[in-house]
Amino acid sequence: MKTVFITGCSSGFGLEIAKFFLDKGWRVVATMRTPREDILPRSENLKVLALDVKDPDSIRQALRDAGPIDVLVNNAGIGWMNPLEGTPIETVRDIFETNTFGAMAIMRAALPQFRERKSGVIVNVSSSTTMKPLPLLCVYTASKAAINAFTESVALELEPFNVRVRIVLPGRSPETSFSATARSRVQGQGDIPEAYSSYVAALFAARGQQQDADVTRPADVVEAVWRAATDPSAPMRIPAGADALALAT
Ligand SMILES: NC(=O)c1ccc[n+]([C@@H]2O[C@H](COP(=O)([O-])OP(=O)(O)OC[C@H]3O[C@@H](n4cnc5c(N)ncnc54)[C@H](OP(=O)(O)O)[C@@H]3O)[C@@H](O)[C@H]2O)c1
Numbered sequence: 646m647k648t649v650f651i652t653g654c655s656s657g658f659g660l661e662i663a664k665f666f667l668d669k670g671w672r673v674v675a676t677m678r679t680p681r682e683d684i685l686p687r688s689e690n691l692k693v694l695a696l697d698v699k700d701p702d703s704i705r706q707a708l709r710d711a712g713p714i715d716v717l718v719n720n721a722g723i724g725w726m727n728p729l730e731g732t733p734i735e736t737v738r739d740i741f742e743t744n745t746f747g748a749m750a751i752m753r754a755a756l757p758q759f760r761e762r763k764s765g766v767i768v769n770v771s772s773s774t775t776m777k778p779l780p781l782l783c784v785y786t787a788s789k790a791a792i793n794a795f796t797e798s799v800a801l802e803l804e805p806f807n808v809r810v811r812i813v814l815p816g817r818s819p820e821t822s823f824s825a826t827a828r829s830r831v832q833g834q835g836d837i838p839e840a841y842s843s844y845v846a847a848l849f850a851a852r853g854q855q856q857d858a859d860v861t862r863p864a865d866v867v868e869a870v871w872r873a874a875t876d877p878s879a880p881m882r883i884p885a886g887a888d889a890l891a892l893a894t
Contacts, residue, residue, distance in 0.1 A: 861886025
């Protein structure tokens with residue numbers, strides 16, 4: 646029986662990925678900043694562990710308590726939608742600490758067991774925002790574009806050890822709490838700067854008129870992560886969701 650270790654399982658994609666792998670008969674280590682057993686089905690194959698990707702001790706502890714794993718899914722992430730001028734440098738650092746350095750730190754901690762066993766898969770959840778420049782997302786996109794470049798490079802040095810690394814690129818998914826959480830974080834940190842308010846209002850008005858047919862469902866992301874984890878012929882970059890697929894073609 647294979648074991649998957651997933652970050653950010655308290656909600657959204659991470660929670661759905663955990664449920665799906667359990668359904669498929671995998672052992673699942675579902676990690677969260679604040680562990681909650683009740684949001685996942687009861688199962689002897691489930692381990693819920695505390696993990697804050699910004700905390701090295703917590704990474705060490707979670708991987709120790711998890712036991713051997715076969716697949717690591719770096720899903721935890723935070724959003725941010727504000728011009729650069731409205732983004733304090735501490736916030737830039739915080740976004741990179743979570744979205745970029747957090748994933749790298751967990752990979753560093755998990756790699757020795759993969760390398761020694763000459764087997765393992767790492768799936769890094771990025772974003773379709775890296776496929777097309779968008780205003781207000783410059784910092785968030787930078788944190789995910791760094792993950793793309795990093796993943797493609799580290800994949801080469803892990804090939805000799807039979808460790809596979811893939812990137813899943815979800816499109817915009819209104820079904821998760823991601824945007825709402827990002828919005829309240831922006832509001833809590835001074836909101837959009839006044840000088841940009843009319844530009845941002847026009848941007849949102851234009852966006853509101855666009856058709857919203859093409860969005861990403863959590864199930865699209867689950868499917869892409871499953872493919873990355875189980876299909877060695879899967880491409881390096883796997884777009885997830887109709888909007889991400891449209892950008893990729
Ligand atoms: N939804 C979208 O439109 C979209 C589009 C493209 C890519 N993505 C990416 O998909 C991933 C999942 O997003 P989602 O839509 O499922 O959003 P979500 O529901 O907000 O889930 C984000 C998860 O990350 C966790 N997290 C945040 N900071 C963490 C930390 N320091 N340590 C450990 N966990 C942490 C959150 O835990 P807490 O409950 O503790 O905060 C939560 O479980 C993210 O990497 C995001 O960038 C999302």
